[in-house]
Amino acid sequence: xxxxxxxxxxxxxxxxxxxxxxxxxxxxxxxxxxxxxxxxxxxxxxxxxxxxxxxxxxxxxxxxxxxxxxxxxxxxxxxxxxxxxxxxxxxxxxxxxxxxxxxxxxxxxxxxxxxxxxxxxxxxxxxxxxxxxxxxxxxxxxxxxxxxxxxxxxx
Numbered sequence: 136x137x138x139x140x141x142x143x144x145x146x147x148x149x150x151x152x153x154x155x156x157x158x159x160x161x162x163x164x165x166x167x168x169x170x171x172x173x174x175x176x177x178x179x180x181x182x183x184x185x186x187x188x189x190x191x192x193x194x195x196x197x198x199x200x201x202x203x204x205x206x207x208x209x210x211x212x213x214x215x216x217x218x219x220x221x222x223x224x225x226x227x228x229x230x231x232x233x234x235x236x237x238x239x240x241x242x243x244x245x246x247x248x249x250x251x252x253x254x255x256x257x258x259x260x261x262x263x264x265x266x267x268x269x270x271x272x273x274x275x276x277x278x279x280x281x282x283x284x285x286x287x288x289x290x
Contacts, residue, residue, distance in 0.1 A: 157189060158214075176235065178198065179229070198211040210226055
């Protein structure tokens with residue numbers, strides 16, 4: 136909303152990223168505690184919704200709101216940019232929603248996870264390289280033990 140000098144970008148949110156994303160946020164709409172909205176791709180959102188308008192011809196709507204005040208309006212968009220794309224998510228998707236969305240964004244870009252499918256979305260993998268070799272750090276992002284097939288450890 137503002138630049139590094141705390142100056143507001145004219146023309147609305149998302150400010151400096153508006154042209155890249157191909158969307159304009161018309162209104163922020165927090166949801167009541169515990170409330171959710173359904174999206175037409177079978178996922179749901181929580182915490183907030185944004186009233187957005189696609190402003191660029193190549194902006195693709197990946198999901199629309201099916202319920203709530205924004206019903207029928209875009210909820211998730213993607214716009215080609217250079218050799219990749221830029222996406223805007225106007226609600227909090229949670230694990231199930233992100234698990235459904237991320238392959239749609241990452242597969243076309245050739246991004247592949249090194250984690251086995253059962254651990255994806257539950258375990259964070261960080262790779263570091265140094266003179267001693269390649270080191271993998273696994274961080275469990277859940278409250279339960281997560282087996283990582285092919286690894287001698289459990290996260």
